[in-house]
Amino acid sequence: MQLNSRLIELDLARFLAALAVVLYHYLGRTSFSGSEFIYDVTKFGFLGVPFFFIISGFVISLSAEKSSPVKFFISRFVRLFPTLWVCSTLTYLMLMVTEYPYKDINGFIYVANLFMVNQPLNMQYVDNVYWTLFEELKFYALVGVLLLFKVYTKFKWWLSIWLFLSILYVFTEQPFFWGKITSVKYSAFFVAGVCLYLIYKNREVKIATILLCISFLISGYHLAGHTTNYIPSATVSEKSVVVFINLVIYVYFYSFVTRKKTFISHRTWIVLGGLTYPLYLIHNLFGKSLILKTTPMLGEQLSIAIAFFVSMALAYVISQKLEPKYIPFIKTKLTFSANKLGLTVK
Template identity: 35%
Template sequence: MNKRRLKELDLLRFLAAIAVVIFHYAFRGYAKGDMSVMPYPLLADVAKYGYLGVELFFMISGFVILMTASSNNLKVFIVSRAVRLYPAFWACCTLTFIVTLAIGAPRFTADLYQYIANMTLLGNFLNVAPIDGVYWSLFVEIKFYLLIAILLGFKKIEKIETCLVLWLLVAAVAEISAFEAMRSVLVTDYAAYFIAGATFYIVWAKGLSKTRILLLIGSLALACYTAIAWAALIESKYSTEFDPLIVCTTITLFFVMFGLIVSNNTVGIGTVNWTALGALTYPLYLLHQMIGFMAFNIAYPAVNPHVLLWGTVALMIAASYFIHKKIEIPVAGFFKKLLSLSFSRVRD
């Protein structure tokens, strides 16, 4: 099994996060007129494709989650995911809540019940609105975690390739037939990205095979199909056009990048330690949107839009660094010990 740490994934994480940040700041906030009063036409035509950074996140997640699950230990998997998700989320959700109360009105509001429900990371299941809209992707991630946890619980993770093939086939049928119940349970809108990431992990760990090649081809086809359908759906929402060729080319580029990474063909990129950038990604993703929009709404047009946008990006990166270093790391260490102790007592 390949043991090399894939430093390139940290760089991909950061680039995906920046793409989403620019999508929100330079396009999404103003495009529909309901989030930000500051337009940024200089980047809008490019920034509108930045939402695809989330799809790249899902591919990375598919890879990393299967790597974590390869230990075939449900307890280890649950602890690692909880420790990864909660500490930074608690900090970012709390900060967003406080800022919303302080400067969000009248456009943005939040209440205590909403905040408490959000802090559990179960707000979507409780039908409680997220304090920040970016949380939607966490609910998609959690569904994927649950699918992997079920395999671990039944000690069937070694059958993952068969499960990925079945998931891909069922997801394709559900998407084409618009079977809504199945689409929701199996997260078919984004299944292709998780499947692709997981398959790339298997390729990295065990090498290529005919089944794995077909999985990658099938997941790329499904990813392009669902992405084109989604782009067509949101064109009216944002009163703009999304070029299907650009969408599919971008997604294909994601697959090419993963192919280069798992085949050790990233030249000098893999020799650089991108860990620090990768560590900023999660808090940056959670923190940037609502706080950024609130800053724009207060400061624009008094502050130059270029200064305001890029200054806010820099501020969010700095805040993410602080949260990671001063909150996430120490809280994660304590939380991991607490969870491990709790599991040990249950087992005893």
């Protein structure tokens, strides 16, 4: 099921999730002047975000189980922050050059975003899509604590407790601290990703399947309840479509983890999968600033097409040319520093 140690289905899933989000931000908005049919399809693209969270739960499980807390921290840091620094800088410069009217970002806010401390400091994001990174950090912190206390492999216990407390908080807002230390709205998706990993590894399949089903129910409840945040005045039929798409996502992943062989083997998906993170970070305000600046000269639809291809090109350069250089370099430096401090990295 692997090609060069990469799970091709995950590369496909990553790219489709990122593409859905890009199309949602560019075309799935009521102000879009193009085809109504395009809007009616792309307005559901926000579902790419929970898709990402399921992938994250699965991928983190692949890398965390045999990691020390320090190794886990280093691997997550180099995967998350350096590319954020690059994309945040490009977006910040674009906002200044185009004088984007809907954002007022100063240097202090920009630096706070580089280290994701803007939310605790009650500052705005350089790009609003960065909110998902803070939710990811909460998940990483939980996994790090479990690794630190050497209970990460007690999956059925901590997954059950996490899901139970999240459901309890949804209906009672208790325990009061739970909403601060976890992503309550999206916990079900992270739990689903870990459960899918267990099924993939043929471990604790029964409890993992039960928790996966509960995760599906609670995630559908959340998505239906929050659809109006993404689709203004969402109708019952639109909420039903959201729940159905969520079902399709779960079925896709369950099919992926229970198959013995892959039917997707083209190496192009590896490249497209690699584009996902920088594309997600760079496309939104960078692209919208470009669209706003060029629309008076080129028209909205051509401007959107240009923003899309520029974002894809930048994502390709970052993922294929820059990341292979700076990620290993930073990882080596952090590992060396950790060893010098006597910390266990293995």
